[in-house]
Amino acid sequence: MQINRTGVFLIAFFGIAGLALCIVPIFFGASAEVALIIGSTGFIWFLVAMGLVWYALRSNKKAAHNEWIFKNGIKGSATVLYAGSNATVNEMPLMKLRLDLDIPGVGVREVKKREVMPVFIANRMEPGLVLPAYANPQNPDEFILVW
């Protein structure tokens, strides 16, 4: 997952508007009760923005680590044994995959992976599908699946 322009807009909107709701009532000399009510709303909005920032940073960090595995990892393949989903994120299925991971020098073993996929890709994840995979040379249990 990666943040897109709409995500940046949402973060900016909730962050700036949240801060404004916290500060503006005080500057305009609103009563303590009004300032508290509006400020609480603003604080919640600001927390939402911070949550989105945290999620975006975590996604970027994970992507950077995966990039390292891709550049330094051992290339192999993964055969889909099972693919299913019982949850969605932004209307995209959170897929649970069971795979036969075949990494040269490590061997074949069964592994599990969870990925959020667009609907058309989720529909294509059928048993027998062979996908490229890269394993971390320092920890072959860690791998990226190219889908």
Added chain:
Amino acid sequence: MADVSSSFSAFAADRKLQLLPAVDIGLLTPLLAESTVGGQLAPAARGLIAGETEGVVGHLAYKRNKTFRFNVALTEVPNSTPLVPRLFCVRQGRSTRDDEFYGFGARYSKLWTESTKLNDRYTISTSPYQDPIWMRRLFSPALVDYLAHVEPADFSFELAYGSLLGSVEDDDPGPDGLAALCEATAKVAERIAKECEE
């Protein structure tokens, strides 16, 4: 629709294809997944769409916030998935939906190519972590030159898990336009299949 139907009838008769009023080919590629009726092509024709290339050619229409119309040719490229699960080469500026609202989306990797003409004409993307060396082999100077100059001018293609969908945006390209679409799709399929074999 009457004009589209007659174009497909003429094209099917010329190539001895099986003419179908409608066919559901499933949500195989991103363009087909935009369809609200499960990747339905109507009208459509099935058979040898160009040379020895077997496939389906049809008219795709779907409604989101407005109606989008494409003519598409679908064929298979067996054995491509282990090497290139996804490869999209889409004409710059093509619109397939106008109602994108979400803040987070699935990752795609834009493919860099040395050809300015290719970059000017298409947005090329693959799965993240796609093998760049293999991609450079696939996008040989001959393929780059072909894609940069191929007719029809609005040709795009999507390869997803072995299914290759060529498409044009004309509402009714006529029999000659359909022939050009099928030829271009078959040529791309042939090139990818050859690289996969090697």
